[in-house]
Amino acid sequence: MSYVILARKYRPRSFAQMVGQEHVVQALTNALTQGRLHHAYLFTGTRGIGKTTVSRILAKSLNCTGPDGQGGITATPCGVCQACTEIDADRYLDYTELDAASNGGKEEIKDLIERAAYKPGIGRFKVFMIDEAHQLSKDAFNALLKTLEEPPEYLKFVLATTDPEKVLPTVLSRCLQFNLRPMAPATVRDYLATVLEAEGVAADAGSLRLLGRAARGSMRDGLSLTDQAIAYGGGRLAEDVVRKMLGSVDRSQPRQLVEALSRRDGPGVLATVDALRERGLPAAAVLEEMALLLQQMAVAQAVPGALDEDDPDTTDARELAGALAADETQLLYSMLVHGREELGLLGDEYAALTMVMLRYLAFPGSGAAAPAPVPRAAPLRSPAPPAIKLAVPTVPAVAASLPAPAAPIAQTAPTPPTAPVPAAVAAPAPVAPAAALGERWHALVKKLAAAGAISALTRELAVQGGLQAVDDAATPPRWLLHVERETLRNTALRDKLASALAAELGHAVQLDVEPGVPEDTPARRDAAERQRRQAAAEAAIHEDAVVRELLAQFKTARIVPGSIKPLDSPEGSTP
Ligand SMILES: [Zn+2]
Structure with missing residues (x-):
């Protein structure tokens, strides 16, 4: 006997066998048992998730006569009567599947509509299934519309599409719509496990997990990949072999x-x-x-x-x-x-x-990673080190008087924590308008971020942006931001930032975001501030009396380079 591919062999033949589409199955089952039948159904969802399958089960439900030939419309088609067996075998006279992707023309639809005029040959209902319905031409849609509006009582339409956006609204409004969902990897994995068990094929957990993921929500693809994996693995599935077949990467x-x-x-x-x-x-x-x-x-x-x-x-x-x-x-x-x-x-x-x-x-790190950096300084070798706290108090923030960010940081002298901030680090007077804009923007962004008004990519746009101009005379005031990264220059992020600004300022703002390489951004100011605080922290550690004493006492002790970190989150930087 020839090998039957798994996707065909395990195609669900009843609603009960359908996996992962419980919401659709439930709704159709209720409609069938309560006799509330619609004349046109639209099944939407990505490829390979069961649109054609559910259409066939629906056609069987409508036409099943039961094992004794006496049955009526049912949500549990018998699987043995003429309608059930012939629809499964794709040769039932009153069930027609038309693939609009290859038969998108007006002629095919015209032919279909002509056939619609005749009553069913053997069944209760004629069922026309049009797959990839969005590919029908506009003419074909219009030809179909009349029949969809007033179909004879013996006619049911099933439309299926991967792209409902492209189906005409007039058609959509005449259909009862069901959205079939992509299946979760775990759902596919579990189903494949039962299939392989039934097939007597050994499979380890890793291989099933990989196949479940590779199916990308489609049970049909999952089963096809499993077919390939069985052939590739010589009749059994092992993680390393399946990984190789799929070209996937070890975690x-x-x-x-x-x-x-x-x-x-x-x-x-x-x-x-x-x-x-x-x-x-x-x-x-x-x-x-x-x-x-x-x-x-x-x-x-x-x-x-x-x-x-x-x-x-x-x-x-x-x-x-x-x-x-x-x-x-x-x-x-x-x-x-x-x-x-x-x-x-x-x-x-x-x-x-x-x-x-x-x-x-x-991208500058937010410095907000969950585990706070522990100041690890001076691992002291034997004898056993006394417990010392090499923590450095926060240096008072001097954001407002920082030198222009482009200025080399080395100009800023390491400042002992207790010393007052010398006036020398203040910006040179008179402050240039560009620097004033930079300061204004930095302060504003800091406030927005601290209040949680901007986050993730919107915050990124704000901190990477340089304020180039503010036209307060315009209505609403126009703010121009330059941003280098193209991915940050999108309207969704801009609009989010603009509404956060409007909420903070109390009036609307026209925010324009243009490409440019800004020199003065909150990110650069923060980086400069971090470097300054780092230098201050290092100087403080080196000058700390206890540390000096320890270094003198234990000749092998040393301060590990790079291990000194300022203690807390800087007030002067954007959180
Ligand atoms: Zn039947």
């Missing part, structure tokens, strides 16, 4: 990349990218695995209890969720997803992948 390296990015460890990022390149893995698969991991991290951050405990990746996601702030997780996710579109633009997709990683590092 460990995407995890390393996310870790390195969260540490802002540039060399670590480059080394991992190189290792992936050497293994010849597609860059798109790397971005995809990273994005999936970030999605789980975001869930862990927002709703910790919602992660699937059976998924071995959950532990990874939980751990990493603490290493990256929630808004940075969103930012990185967004960069990865958009980065996929760039992979093909360059001959070398790994160069493009590297750019995506470096782009994230080019």
Whole structure:
């Protein structure tokens, strides 16, 4: 006996067998049992999720006569009568499937409408199923419309489409619409497990998880991939073999990349990218695995209890969720997803992948990562170190009197924490108008961010933006912002920022965002402030009497370079 492909063999033949579309099944079952029948149905949803299948089951329900030939309309077609068997075998006289993608013309519809004039040959109802209905030409739609408006009582239409937006509103309004949902990876995984058990094919949990994910919401694709995997794996499914077949990436390296990015460890990022390149893995698969991991991290951050405990990746996601702030997780996710579109633009997709990683590092960190940096200074070697607190009090914020951000930071002398801020670090008088705008913008953005009025990418637009001009005479006042990054220059982000500004200022603002490389941005001012505080903290540690004494006492003691961190969140920077 020849091998029957799984997608065909396991195509659901009854509503009870349909997986993952309970809402549609429930509604249709109720309608059928209560005799509330509509004359036209529209099934929408992505490819391979069961639109044709549900149409066939509906046609059987309408025409089933039961095993004894006495049955009526039912939500549980018998599967053995003429209607049931012939619809399953795709040769029932009164059930017609027409694929508009290949038969989009007016002629086919005309033919269909002519046939609609005749009563059913053997069944109770004629059922016309038009797949990919959005591909019908306008003429064909119009020809169909009359019959849709006043169909004979024995005629039922089923339209299916992956793109309901393209179906004429006049057609939509005449159909009872059901949206079939893409299936969750776990739903596909569990169903594949039962199928493989029935087939007597051994499969490990890892391979099922990979196939469930690779199906991308389509059970049909999941079953087809399983067919391939059985052939590829010589009759059994093992994770490493299926991974190879799918060209998917093992979770460990995407995890390393996310870790390195969260540490802002540039060399670590480059080394991992190189290792992936050497293994010849597609860059798109790397971005995809990273994005999936970030999605789980975001869930862990927002709703910790919602992660699937059976998924071995959950532990990874939980751990990493603490290493990256929630808004940075969103930012990185967004960069990865958009980065996929760039992979093909360059001959070398790994160069493009590297750019995506470096782009994230080019953004200033929010410094709001969940675990607060612990000041680790002076690991003192033997004898056992006395407990000392090498914490540095916050230096009073001097944002208002900072030098222009473009000025080299080295000009700012390390300031002991207790010393008053010397006037020397203040901006030189008279203050230039550009610097005044920069200060105004920085203060405003700081306020908006602290109040939670802007977050994630909107905040990014604000901190990366440089205020170039304010025209208060215009109605409403016009504010011009320059932003270098193209992805931040979109109307949705601009509108969010504009309404946050309006709420803060108490009046509407016309915010224009134009391309440009601003020199004075809140991000740059914050970076300058962080460097200044760092220098002050280092100076304070080196001059601390206790530290000096310890260093003198224990000859092997030293202060680990780079381990000194200012203690708390800076008042002077944008949170
Ligand atoms: Zn039947």
